[in-house]
Amino acid sequence: MMFDTFAMVDWSGGNDTGPEERKDAIWACIARGGIAEPPKYLRNRQVAEDWLAGLIEAEALAGRRLCLGFDFPFGYPQGFARALTGSADPLGVWAWIEARLQDGPRANTRFDLAGEINLALGGGKGPFWFNGLGREIDGLTRTRDGYANPFPERRAAEERAKGTFTCWQMGGAGAVGGQVMTGLAVLQRLRRRFAGQVAVWPFEPLDRPVAFVEIWPSLLEQVVKARTGPGDIRDAVQVQVVAEALSRLAPAQLQEMLDIDAPEEGWILGLGHEDALATAAGALQPPPLRNDCFALPAGVDWTPVDAALALLRERLRPVTGGETLDVTAALGRVLAGPVTARRSNPPLPNTAVDGYGFAGPAPEGPQALPLAEGRAAAGLAFDGVVPPGHALRILTGAALPEGVDTVVLDEDVSVGQGQVAFHGPLKRGANTRKAGEDVAEGDEILPESRVLTPADLALLSAVGVGQVRVRAPLKVGVLSTGDEIVDPGGAAAPGQIYDANRPMLLAMLERFGFVPVDLGRVPDDRATLRARLDTAAGEVQAVLTSGGASAGDEDHVSALLRESGALAEWRIALKPGRPLALGMWDGVLPVFGLPGNPVAAMVCTLIFARPALGLLAGRGWEEPWSVEVPAAFQKNKKPGRREYLRARLRDGKAEVFKSEGSGRISGLSWAEGLVELGDGGREVKPGDMVRFLPFPAFGL
Numbered sequence: 001m002m003f004d005t006f007a008m009v010d011w012s013g014g015n016d017t018g019p020e021e022r023k024d025a026i027w028a029c030i031a032r033g034g035i036a037e038p039p040k041y042l043r044n045r046q047v048a049e050d051w052l053a054g055l056i057e058a059e060a061l062a063g064r065r066l067c068l069g070f071d072f073p074f075g076y077p078q079g080f081a082r083a084l085t086g087s088a089d090p091l092g093v094w095a096w097i098e099a100r101l102q103d104g105p106r107a108n109t110r111f112d113l114a115g116e117i118n119l120a121l122g123g124g125k126g127p128f129w130f131n132g133l134g135r136e137i138d139g140l141t142r143t144r145d146g147y148a149n150p151f152p153e154r155r156a157a158e159e160r161a162k163g164t165f166t167c168w169q170m171g172g173a174g175a176v177g178g179q180v181m182t183g184l185a186v187l188q189r190l191r192r193r194f195a196g197q198v199a200v201w202p203f204e205p206l207d208r209p210v211a212f213v214e215i216w217p218s219l220l221e222q223v224v225k226a227r228t229g230p231g232d233i234r235d236a237v238q239v240q241v242v243a244e245a246l247s248r249l250a251p252a253q254l255q256e257m258l259d260i261d262a263p264e265e266g267w268i269l270g271l272g273h274e275d276a277l278a279t280a281a282g283a284l285q286p287p288p289l290r291n292d293c294f295a296l297p298a299g300v301d302w303t304p305v306d307a308a309l310a311l312l313r314e315r316l317r318p319v320t321g322g323e324t325l326d327v328t329a330a331l332g333r334v335l336a337g338p339v340t341a342r343r344s345n346p347p348l349p350n351t352a353v354d355g356y357g358f359a360g361p362a363p364e365g366p367q368a369l370p371l372a373e374g375r376a377a378a379g380l381a382f383d384g385v386v387p388p389g390h391a392l393r394i395l396t397g398a399a400l401p402e403g404v405d406t407v408v409l410d411e412d413v414s415v416g417q418g419q420v421a422f423h424g425p426l427k428r429g430a431n432t433r434k435a436g437e438d439v440a441e442g443d444e445i446l447p448e449s450r451v452l453t454p455a456d457l458a459l460l461s462a463v464g465v466g467q468v469r470v471r472a473p474l475k476v477g478v479l480s481t482g483d484e485i486v487d488p489g490g491a492a493a494p495g496q497i498y499d500a501n502r503p504m505l506l507a508m509l510e511r512f513g514f515v516p517v518d519l520g521r522v523p524d525d526r527a528t529l530r531a532r533l534d535t536a537a538g539e540v541q542a543v544l545t546s547g548g549a550s551a552g553d554e555d556h557v558s559a560l561l562r563e564s565g566a567l568a569e570w571r572i573a574l575k576p577g578r579p580l581a582l583g584m585w586d587g588v589l590p591v592f593g594l595p596g597n598p599v600a601a602m603v604c605t606l607i608f609a610r611p612a613l614g615l616l617a618g619r620g621w622e623e624p625w626s627v628e629v630p631a632a633f634q635k636n637k638k639p640g641r642r643e644y645l646r647a648r649l650r651d652g653k654a655e656v657f658k659s660e661g662s663g664r665i666s667g668l669s670w671a672e673g674l675v676e677l678g679d680g681g682r683e684v685k686p687g688d689m690v691r692f693l694p695f696p697a698f699g700l
């Protein structure tokens with residue numbers, strides 16, 4: 001990886017935009033490993049310069065290489081540098097401008113500077129034009145009337161990038177002339193401040209920890225458009241899209257984009273590589289699953305459960321894209337990257353109890369401290385200083401005022417005559433919380449792949465994280481097969497049975513946290529099944545079918561998958577569960593062909609489909625927790641396969657259902673979990689310890 005961190009900046013030549021997030025400000029966004037942080041609002045150039053300096057320092061400290069992108073030209077059209085400075089070196093122009101431009105949050109001298117240059121180089125008629133001020137400026141025309149430019153209108157890059165503005169236009173909607181001047185001045189100061197650490201592309205070799213590159217977010221216009229919702233600020237979306245795209249490129253792809261020869265004018269990074277950029281921007285990372293990801297080693301007759309699980313674990317990868325959500329909307333979502341605390345918790349030292357605060361410690365024996373005027377409560381800071389030897393009324397959560405580091409509990413004091421009395425000793429710091437004692441700013445609080453819980457939402461909120469980058473939910477289709485199957489609730493002929501699997505599987509998927517999609521049912525007919533899977537491939541990212549998964553005449557799921565070259569028949573040493581048919585439909589859609597028997601369908605879903613789908617959803621590999629409990633049953637188990645029994649806990653012991661028949665749906669409903677009996681033979685007697693996996697451990 002050439003760069004670890006990508007930070008993209010949408011610059012602005014305008015004035016301070018105020019404390020509220022809004023457009024026409026400076027927006028920046030940091031991405032690492034394909035995942036962007038929420039965009040950062042920078043209200044003026046001073047704030048932006050400080051933020052950039054802080055970022056460069058922080059990344060250097062963390063040992064990360066930083067690519068910093070800015071959306072304004074780094075060079076002017078050919079000939080300008082030499083005319084202005086006597087040298088064709090564009091960085092000479094940076095220094096020239098920085099030395100002369102005065103810039104502040106509310107005004108700057110860019111129009112005057114443009115006028116001065118026009119007088120010196122173009123007889124007061126060009127190359128710059130547009131005066132955005134009320135007063136006239138000598139040498140700077142307001143419109144293109146009477147304008148004459150001794151230099152080329154555009155750089156080579158701008159000839160190629162449709163829709164770019166020229167750097168000569170100093171103002172007006174979309175103009176970049178003001179951004180270039182104000183931006184180059186800031187970049188020049190950063191180069192000086194971090195001398196030897198920054199290389200400017202494409203003028204200098206990129207052999208330093210920080211690179212400045214020129215970007216133009218309109219290269220990704222289509223993606224930006226698609227990602228900008230009604231309330232979104234376009235500038236913010238732009239920097240996020242570009243940061244993500246660049247951070248997702250393969251090193252070779254990025255290198256190709258960087259290999260540019262434009263020593264005087266500079267170039268736009270990614271120009272001519274728009275498709276590669278858009279592909280990187282659109283996808284979180286999902287290169288498709290391998291077509292053979294369900295292939296089994298040749299010659300194996302019965303695959304042990306653990307071996308089968310290990311294969312799935314090794315071959316499946318996340319297939320879901322990313323999106324940014326408010327924390328309040330993110331329950332149950334999967335984090336697309338680790339999250340760090342933006343603020344410490346607690347942010348300030350505060351009191352853990354209601355009581356009286358003073359400067360501790362308090363010595364042994366009776367104490368009486370005069371009460372200071374006022375009180376400190378949570379959210380109502382006490383601005384004064386508590387004098388030495390005095391105490392102040394203080395309520396739980398209140399920041400400790402100056403002069404207080406110790407609190408005595410309400411229950412331990414008596415108050416009267418302007419005094420508070422209690423018994424020592426009390427250690428300094430008693431009943432208080434230290435700043436950051438829970439979480440320190442910058443700590444990683446939650447890892448990638450975390451499925452967000454209600455408590456996580458509290459943690460994120462407490463440390464100032466308002467938005468999180470999460471994965472889109474995994475959509476999973478459910479399809480029943482069989483000529484005998486009819487929809488529940490309707491009429492059924494004697495030979496027909498109601499579809500029990502589909503409602504069960506859809507409900508299980510919902511409990512797992514995926515998005516269930518009802519694909520209906522199909523008869524035992526290959527053409528219909530084929531058409532249904534083809535449609536599903538555009539709608540869902542995985543499919544669970546039930547029925548028809550064996551090798552019999554009417555087993556069309558396996559037959560069809562075999563026909564299309566996508567079948568792997570998994571003969572797993574497992575009861576209940578006949579062969580599973582796993583396959584990649586059309587090379588893109590993983591299909592889990594479950595047995596038709598509802599008991600087997602449920603067990604196979606819990607044991608195989610759930611962890612596999614979890615990987616596709618970006619959750620990592622999830623194992624259910626379990627407990628060892630005494631058996632309340634007796635069983636003689638044969639060796640050679642693993643068995644799962646429908647079970648429940650009563651009086652701390654595992655009971656099993658009276659019948660092991662895999663068509664007994666009432667037993668599934670009776671059960672509250674499964675007892676797992678290992679692959680070997682075993683004689684279980686009442687009181688022997690067995691492993692119990694409660695349904696909630698699977699997320700049910």
Ligand code: AMP
Pocket residue numbers: 480481482484485497498499500501502546547548549550595596597598
């Ligand atoms: P199959 O795997 O297609 O041979 O089906 C095995 C058994 O499960 C047969 O008795 C089927 O009738 C039954 N079965 C298949 N699909 C369902 C379903 N959706 N609901 C209830 N039972 C089913």
Ligand code: MG
Pocket residue numbers: 481482483547548554596
């Ligand atoms: Mg069938």
